[in-house]
Amino acid sequence: SEANVAKGNCGSWLNNAANESTYKIEMAEPTKASGRWCSPWRVAIIGSLADVVEYTLVTDVSDPCRLSDVSWIKPGVVSWIYWAYNHGSRDYQLIKKYIDFAADFHLPYMLIDAEWDEMGNGGNVEDALAYAKQKNIAPLLWYNSSTAWCAFGPLYRLNKPEMRQKEFAWLESMGVKGIKVDFFSQDSISTMNYFVDILEDAAKYHLMVNFHGAPIPRGWQRTYPHMMSVEGVYGAECYNNKETLTDSAAWHNCTLPFTRNVVGPMDYTPCTFTDSQHPHITSNGHELALLVAFESALQHLADRPEGYHAQPAEVRSFISSLPTVWDDTKLLSGYPSSYVVLARKSGACWYIAGLNGTNEKKSLAVDLSFIQEPVKKITLYADGEERNQFDIQMLSALKKSVHEVDCLPRGGFVMKVSLD
Template sequence: MYKNKMIIVKICLLSVFFSACSKEKKTDNTLIKSPNLDFEFVLKTNDSLSGISYSVSYKNEEIIGDSKLGFVLNTESLKNKPYQIANVSQIENSTVDSTWLPVYGERNKYPEIYNESLFRLSDVDNQEIFNLRVRAYNEGIAFRYEFTNEARKINIIQKEITEFSLPPKAVAWASLRAQSEILKMPVSSIKEAVERPLLVELQDSLFLAIGEAALVDYARMKFINKEGSPGTLVSELSSEVIVDLPLNTPWRFIMAAEKPGQLLEHNYLLLNLNEPNQLEDTSWIKPGKVIRETTLTTKGGIACVDFAEKHNLQFIEFDAGWYGNEYDEASDATTITVDPKRSKGPLDLLEVIKYAKSKNIGVILYVNRRALEKQLDDVLPLLSSWGVSGIKYGFVNVGPQKWTSWLHDAVRKAADYKLMIDTHDEYRPTGYSRTYPNFMTQEGIRGDEESPENSMVINTIFTRMIAGAGDQTNCYFAPRVTETMGSHVSQLAKAVCIYSPWQFLYWYDRPEGSVAGAEGAGGTKEFIKEVPELAFYDALPTVWDDTKVIDGYPGEFAVIARRSGNDWFIGALNGDIPRDIKIPLDFLTEGKTYEATIYFDDDTLTSLTKVGIDTKKVSIKDNLAFKVKNKNGVAIHLKAL
């Protein structure tokens, strides 16, 4: 039987925090195990009055050492009132074993299997301070803090002191910002707060991912080394949190696996930690492929629609400038007023939308956060009345609680007008697309706008993509493809490896029939050429029935296979050194034969893109093997016969 233990909370100025005030130590531990017994969470309380802490084990090996839980609370009701917290009691246990069906995803169904315990923390008067809810999934551990209506009145969370104590030799792939470089480094050397999720390698064949899920109305968390304790990461919030009871914090999660690809395969854990779909009608939510219109002209828009129809794309997108200078506070997103610095026009946007609709092509419009923050309630109904399919929210503010709440409210409001959303720049997902599936995709990624080499993209795959869909802003014909990033086949493979329900395939590319010499917004001078390998993009879905991460290691290589119906698509990316890549086809259906169309880089060819294409029949018994040069790739379409 679990025994209640005494704990002190000490008041310092207007702050409340767990503090050691006694020499006597007597601990009491509570274990929570995952249904498959791989994960074990230990909640530790003790009579030394040093607070509560936890540790996590994976397959009987400790992966998170003794780590503190709690907050620094700034609250008027506790001013000048030192007192004791007396009780930590386990008040609820439950088990869930189910699956759920997403509107779209990397799979057509997701397992949701976990054991859960809820712990109540209360003071000497038995008044609740906050609860701790812990879930042990087959994929990892998650916990959150809950301030209920019965809790002592709390005004402000000044700091969160949740810790993640890692072994001394742990290394991480860290980035300071959502779109900055991802670099491998010892955890103990992290000097500034780094992004989540954070991929950590503890030793050979043992990897962790730590992060947050269900960040909706709270301040964003990052990780920084605890002062005086290198290797112990502590949560750093982007702002104070104003407490409006009841309040549930975001979930903090720890995943573990023998390979980094297994963590990526289990990224649905973040979706599981969010509330179920809140939209009764989702028939209007459409995934698909997109071409960006860069010239901001009627002619360019019509050309993009025709190209989309020809090449099985579902959307065109007009980027910044259609309503004026996006950085000018005076620009009005309820008008069609082309920014003369971006285009000479003319742009009859309503005519393009009408034409696109006649071809069953949707139109997405970009709106900068400056206009959104002052005009959101006017822009949403207006663009909906124009027949727009969705909006790309640009340069959104992220981090502080104020802007976290604003953004998710803006997603919910968009759903009221049947508008889908793509959020750009520093926002990273934490699973809210389960709750509001009109939230199609988001940036928060070092995409093709930054011209990342293959090795950096591979880092992205095994780190950022644990968080969920990422708008990579792919391009195919822009010079940067072969000059700095990789190869044309790398671009084909990237569209498989990086999941996004809205997949931008032609970010800088213009179709024939567009405005000559009007690159605009970084677009290329050249037109899209009708090269044979575009058939791969034509056939490519953007959402999937199944996903397999076959092999890979951050920065070095990645091989990912995804199924849609009976067909499979495989993308393989290689980093900075030549590599033999082997792909076993043991995930195929027994007894079926497939036609494999294989796209590979071949610099001996005289064609424009130097892409070779081969076909062969394969089955579950076969293995494919390739010698892949550095910064190259392989893309494969397996069509069931």
């Protein structure tokens, strides 16, 4: 991968067009510079699968934090409207529905997506922001980068410094806590400069940033810790416009912890229980586990509110208390595309996600011997008999050894281990 791409640098990628088995690093465009010039890092993580998953090389070689105050940066779970309806935020009544969902589940944020500048049906965007404030939900707003696909607005509000800063000042005055900027065009120098310009200006107005329709993060989450997430992945949106994930989601999901998510936060928009435009065939246990297996400081819940309300009370409570940043990560077992058992720690809890990427039933072993502290409680959210059912169990906190968890085809589980 690569890291610490600064202004004046382009991005790079691996190209195997000439020979399928030979990958070459290629620059997005030629770089012409005079005077002192510094290349980004081009990095390789080589070792065991655990080395790859747990290593932090991409951020380690990136510049330290440039912000003097980070107290306003608050990770959290976000309710998000686009996936379920395959459309933006033109309907004020639907926006209210997702704000209500965030309030019901005690989520901190709700993202108002594309086309909010055309909002109608009883209210406009300022009404939506006021309603969010009334419900004690912090709003996030979507913007088109206006460099590539300009089919959806608002358009051309961030491209020039003076316009961008005026827009950001308005957002801060309205109580908006972050922006999602979408549809970037390429890995060129001008695009890399644009990313950094947005990050630097957003920090002045205390706005967190999510880059969507964008290439991979490149260590910027260390330099600019208000960069909360980046898409750069075939995520849940691929249930919308084409059948990409209908049959391949399970093995794809079991590959991402070893590949894309190693590079940095990943806005996959996980945990959807109902169907969008194309059906999915992963179990509800698998979907819940994605919230732990996939790391993103802003974790977007993409399903319809009724999809979450329909889950057992224990699952609803789990979602309401979900952390989105982690103190430690350990790969317990797994192999790309087949299965993964991944543990993440937040405070006094270990969260262990298990994913079955195969079309067969599979028993996944969870070895808890790595936990040094006393264990108070173990809760298992496992597959039920049917794909859309849960089997929720309380396990013996005294047994810090190996637990065997049975998974359905394309199934999964979460184990929450509470410490004293």
